[in-house]
Amino acid sequence: MKNKNIKMILLFLVPVAFLYTCFFIYPLGFVLSTSMMKWNGISAMKFVGIDNYKKLLTNETFQLSVKNNIIWALSGGFIQIPLASMVALILARKPKGWRMLRTIYFLPNIISAVAIAMMWKAIYNPMYGFLNAFLNIIGVEGHNWLGEIGTALPSIIAQQVLYIGYFMIIILAATTTIPKSFYEAADIDGCSILQQEWYITLPMIRGILVTTMTLAMAYGMRHFEATFLMTNGGPAHSTSVMGLILYHKMDAFRLGEANATGTILIFLGTVVIVLIRTLLSRRDAGADSVQ
Amino acid sequence: MKKSNFLLLGLALVSIIGLTSCKEEAKEEIVLKWPCIWVGEDSKAPAVATLVEQFNADNAGSIKVEIEAQPDYDGYEQKIRTSVAAGIVPDIFTMKLNPTTKAYYESDLLMDFTKELDMGWGKDFNEGTVAQATVNGMVKSLPYEVAITPVWYNMDLLKKAGVSTYPKTYADFMDAAAKLKAAGTIPTSQMTGGSNAWTSMLWYSHFVASIGGKDVYNNLFEGDAYVKAAEVLLAMYSDGNTSMDAIGGDAGVSGGHFLAGETAMFINGPWYIGRVRGDAPEVYAATEVGPAPAAGSHSGAQIGFLQTNFAAAANAENPAKAAAAVQFVKWMTKAENVAEISKQAGSLFAVKYDSSTIDDPLQKKFIEASNNASFTVPHLAGVVPADVVSEFGQALGKMALGEATPAEFVEMLKKVNDQ
Numbered sequence: 258m259k260n261k262n263i264k265m266i267l268l269f270l271v272p273v274a275f276l277y278t279c280f281f282i283y284p285l286g287f288v289l290s291t292s293m294m295k296w297n298g299i300s301a302m303k304f305v306g307i308d309n310y311k312k313l314l315t316n317e318t319f320q321l322s323v324k325n326n327i328i329w330a331l332s333g334g335f336i337q338i339p340l341a342s343m344v345a346l347i348l349a350r351k352p353k354g355w356r357m358l359r360t361i362y363f364l365p366n367i368i369s370a371v372a373i374a375m376m377w378k379a380i381y382n383p384m385y386g387f388l389n390a391f392l393n394i395i396g397v398e399g400h401n402w403l404g405e406i407g408t409a410l411p412s413i414i415a416q417q418v419l420y421i422g423y424f425m426i427i428i429l430a431a432t433t434t435i436p437k438s439f440y441e442a443a444d445i446d447g448c449s450i451l452q453q454e455w456y457i458t459l460p461m462i463r464g465i466l467v468t469t470m471t472l473a474m475a476y477g478m479r480h481f482e483a484t485f486l487m488t489n490g491g492p493a494h495s496t497s498v499m500g501l502i503l504y505h506k507m508d509a510f511r512l513g514e515a516n517a518t519g520t521i522l523i524f525l526g527t528v529v530i531v532l533i534r535t536l537l538s539r540r541d542a543g544a545d546s547v548q
Numbered sequence: 549m550k551k552s553n554f555l556l557l558g559l560a561l562v563s564i565i566g567l568t569s570c571k572e573e574a575k576e577e578i579v580l581k582w583p584c585i586w587v588g589e590d591s592k593a594p595a596v597a598t599l600v601e602q603f604n605a606d607n608a609g610s611i612k613v614e615i616e617a618q619p620d621y622d623g624y625e626q627k628i629r630t631s632v633a634a635g636i637v638p639d640i641f642t643m644k645l646n647p648t649t650k651a652y653y654e655s656d657l658l659m660d661f662t663k664e665l666d667m668g669w670g671k672d673f674n675e676g677t678v679a680q681a682t683v684n685g686m687v688k689s690l691p692y693e694v695a696i697t698p699v700w701y702n703m704d705l706l707k708k709a710g711v712s713t714y715p716k717t718y719a720d721f722m723d724a725a726a727k728l729k730a731a732g733t734i735p736t737s738q739m740t741g742g743s744n745a746w747t748s749m750l751w752y753s754h755f756v757a758s759i760g761g762k763d764v765y766n767n768l769f770e771g772d773a774y775v776k777a778a779e780v781l782l783a784m785y786s787d788g789n790t791s792m793d794a795i796g797g798d799a800g801v802s803g804g805h806f807l808a809g810e811t812a813m814f815i816n817g818p819w820y821i822g823r824v825r826g827d828a829p830e831v832y833a834a835t836e837v838g839p840a841p842a843a844g845s846h847s848g849a850q851i852g853f854l855q856t857n858f859a860a861a862a863n864a865e866n867p868a869k870a871a872a873a874v875q876f877v878k879w880m881t882k883a884e885n886v887a888e889i890s891k892q893a894g895s896l897f898a899v900k901y902d903s904s905t906i907d908d909p910l911q912k913k914f915i916e917a918s919n920n921a922s923f924t925v926p927h928l929a930g931v932v933p934a935d936v937v938s939e940f941g942q943a944l945g946k947m948a949l950g951e952a953t954p955a956e957f958v959e960m961l962k963k964v965n966d967q
Contacts, residue, residue, distance in 0.1 A: 299652070312967075384793050401793060401795060401796065405795070409796070490942065491740060491795075492740060493943075494942050507633075509933055512633065
């Protein structure tokens with residue numbers, strides 16, 4: 258029986274392990290090894306040790322990009338997830354039209370990121386954009402939102418964190434697993450809705466909140482699309498992120514440096530994930546059962 | 549059946565099968581994939597599509613060229629770079645030859661056209677163009693589209709502002725800019741966005757040439773020319789000399805303002821003629837082209853360069869396919885075919901063709917501007933590596949926002965160039 262089990266386990270695991278090795282372990286090893294090479298992708302590689310890392314870590318634009326990625330991660334974890342949680346908790350109470358609202362909130366997730374970025378680029382346009390037109394109506398002077406150092410990064414982040422649909426759906430699903438009797442008991446005890454959410458819902462979905470927060474922060478660390486499409490890292494590198502540096506290094510055929518950027522990106526992403534899970538999961542292991 | 553008869557029968561069968569398969573192989577159509585940017589809204593799209601159709605009809609059953617539409621220019625270059633780095637080369641493609649893409653020449657996967665050119669084909673090209681595409685004695689990309697990028701002046705707007713001729717000097721420019729602003733017109737189209745801040749990079753190249761002369765690129769980012777040209781460019785970003793959305797704006801922004809008749813001066817190549825003619829006929833009718841206002845002692849210079857080169861996969865393991873690719877590129881470089889694209893799209897070419905049939909007034913002005921140039925130099929993006937090109941827009945944004953001086957702007961570019 259034991260042997261049969263082992264055979265079954267192998268039968269199911271080997272194909273996945275094979276694919277995982279081919280499409281993750283091998284590329285990862287390749288990225289790590291070539292990150293210590295000077296290589297343009299066409300001619301022979303030359304070993305340069307940690308020179309690529311030194312070059313990146315002492316580069317001001319790269320340092321700024323790491324900072325921006327951390328801002329992205331924090332915005333995801335501490336703005337997007339609270340917003341998503343708030344909406345999910347409201348919708349979990351099934352107010353009138355909640356199904357339609359759920360669909361509306363989720364809708365941006367099925368629209369291409371390119372289309373959304375282009376739409377926001379038009380909204381932010383200082384001469385013809387909707388935002389400045391609206392501000393002008395209420396007597397506020399317009400702004401070059403994506404063209405000024407102080408506003409470019411917050412403008413891109415703002416349009417991104419508003420799209421809460423994906424996380425909202427996950428949190429909403431988690432709330433359905435909480436037994437109704439908890440709320441009924443709390444109701445009898447005279448708890449207000451806010452107290453019920455605070456003392457029952459949030460602790461019960463803590464595990465899911467940690468998971469969504471981890472996901473949102475991981476997405477922040479690897480953020481690329483909206484910045485590439487809306488500002489290409491400008492103005493003056495103020496919105497640059499590590500993914501964009503990697504892209505530009507590849508564009509310039511500096512594949513060794515590109516892969517060193519990728520390695521740092523993987524490392525920092527892992528650090529953030531481990532950190533957030535350690536900080537938030539420790540206090541309530543029992544809540545994981547809701548996941 | 550005797551053993552010898554059996555063997556004979558076997559041999560006969562093998563021969564028949566062999567001959568049949570050879571016949572089938574010979575009949576098999578060669579399909580050439582061409583990821584192509586000349587599609588969709590591109591002004592060359594209709595002419596190129598017609599030529600491909602004609603080629604396919606002429607070679608029906610033996611060669612078929614399939615266009616893979618790639619309407620995003622920057623994305624196209626990225627796709628080609630990634631493909632070459634991954635060791636996969638499209639059967640036919642186009643490329644911009646610059647210090648970064650010269651690395652393609654190191655790849656054995658690209659076809660070397662040298663032999664074909666030496667056998668007489670080379671005479672079809674304008675003098676010096678093949679030499680520009682030669683690296684270490686190899687011609688792995690064929691010069692095709694060439695361009696000059698003069699300044700486009702909307703004379704209606706200038707005249708309405710009280711300026712009768714386009715500005716020839718920097719002082720004239722400042723005077724014209726003041727009058728244009730007073731008349732409610734934005735003087736210049738600029739942009740710091742996109743992958744190379746194209747319009748502003750061209751303005752800068754004009755000023756660098758005007759100040760530093762034809763040998764200005766011999767010592768990149770050294771000497772006064774680069775800083776002084778940056779000062780002039782900064783002036784164009786100051787005091788309302790360009791649109792509010794220039795910082796962060798892309799080619800759609802800079803071109804869009806000119807097409808909409810909102811800016812009076814703009815820079816782009818002849819491939820834009822078709823777009824202006826179709827989308828903004830009034831602007832088209834009012835446009836004059838000429839050198840940029842002289843910012844230094846070298847007036848009348850033009851920015852001229854190989855815009856697009858043809859390249860093909862070597863296909864060493866499949867000589868028939870390689871030969872088919874050569875046949876197609878030869879078709880595309882035939883004088884009458886090039887003349888047709890030129891006529892329809894307004895583009896200029898490295899191939900010798902009869903330009904006397906060109907009846908487009910603006911295209912004629914381009915040819916005139918090219919002939920009248922005191923000298924021609926490439927644009928900056930054509931002489932520096934790709935990372936300097938992408939740094940240009942960032943450094944320009946920094947300078948335009950008052951976060952860097954013109955000297956610091958040049959220093960930023962130099963630093964990346966020295967890496």
